[in-house]
Amino acid sequence: MSNLYRLRAISWRHRLSPHSSLRPLIPLSRSQSRLFRQLTSYNFSFQPPKTPLKSPSHKRYSTTASATPLNTSSQHSSNHEPPPPKDPLFRHPLRLLLSYLKLLALLHLIWNHVLSLAPAQGPSMLATYPITGTWHLTSRLHVFGRNLQVGDIVTFHIPDRPASIGVKRVIGLPGDYVLIGTPGEFWHSGADPRADDALMLQVPEGHAYLVGDNLPASNDSRIFGPVPLGLIRSKVIASMEPSFERGPFAGFQWVRNPMQRDVPPTKEEVLHARSGR
Template identity: 45%
Template sequence: MAFLQRASRTFKWIHTRYAGHPFRLATATLQSLLALHVFWKFGYSVEPTWGASMLPTIQVMGDHVLISKQYRRGRGIEVGDVVAFNSVYEPGETVIKRVLGMPGDYVLRDTPGRSNVMLQVPEGHCWVIGDNIPYSRDSRHFGPLPMGLIRGKVLAVVFPWGERRSIGREDLKPVEN
């Protein structure tokens, strides 16, 4: 009963504060929208994905991924993590790839089997490759990725809910001989 009384009192307060006060209501709405925007930018976001480059981890169409912005600009990213970053060449486009090299690491420059040229990932950059190597445009084409472009780390596929699964560096396994 106490809970109901409390709820009714809160409702009454909201009513007296906002009913008939269009300016107050508009301000509160704007503040809520901005709070959501900040949460989306610096907390978590759920975004649809498209493309074959991350098969079999992320499907070609229809998957929505949960992105944690805590890892923006490459904070705390390790080899094997899947990251979402602003495309190097396309303005306003987000790309999802897996990190295969951190600053200082030596990585294979081209597709395995094509050449054996290794290069060292420069300071502040990382080496990103799609899981579906033949159908991915990644660091093999545009070179090391500046970590300042990283928007966040992909934690899981959350939609469709029936196919939800977490994504992480555990997916990366050493080659079996």
């Protein structure tokens, strides 16, 4: 083995291979050239032993397994890999049940405190809404009269029928003056304009004056008086008329307040209104 290491040193110095037939570019000494000829005549081919190794660490490997290609062994090992773990949510039925309960609780909070959808019927809001077939999308953020304006449409518990829900328009808020009765009724009946129907009423604190758009067929504050704000449930923000032919969102439209101007009045309109008083 010492001669082999010496041959490697000579080959590296002269950039030659032990099996190279080229002569070295730098002349060698007599001993180096003799050693070079002797070692280059050796056969360095390595023959593996015919019998497998008897080491205990190699007992589990067979000659057929070592002769198989690399890609075949990888496919064989992939077939015996354990299946991927399941989602922990579906591993136990109690977790799945708990998830459904959380979803139902979230929907309950949204339905009772954010948005709600309910049908409405009756002639009190003609011609704004038909008698039947209308569904109202309401905002529960306006419960108890929060952030209401004159002209908004609200749902409320009817004072003389607490189990029933009514849909009316806000005509007066606390501190506003409203007309008692139906406008123009005393002229057609021939009554004195100074009768009670022509008197003005100031809406008390904590109340709202609610009237339907169809005055002759509406049961509203003209009959049971101002409604406490605690009975107001929600504000109507959209309406639709679903049907099987046109779909669930047929006739969908956002509710617009006709008593609130989108653009502030001009100076000429203000002067004209003051001159007409």
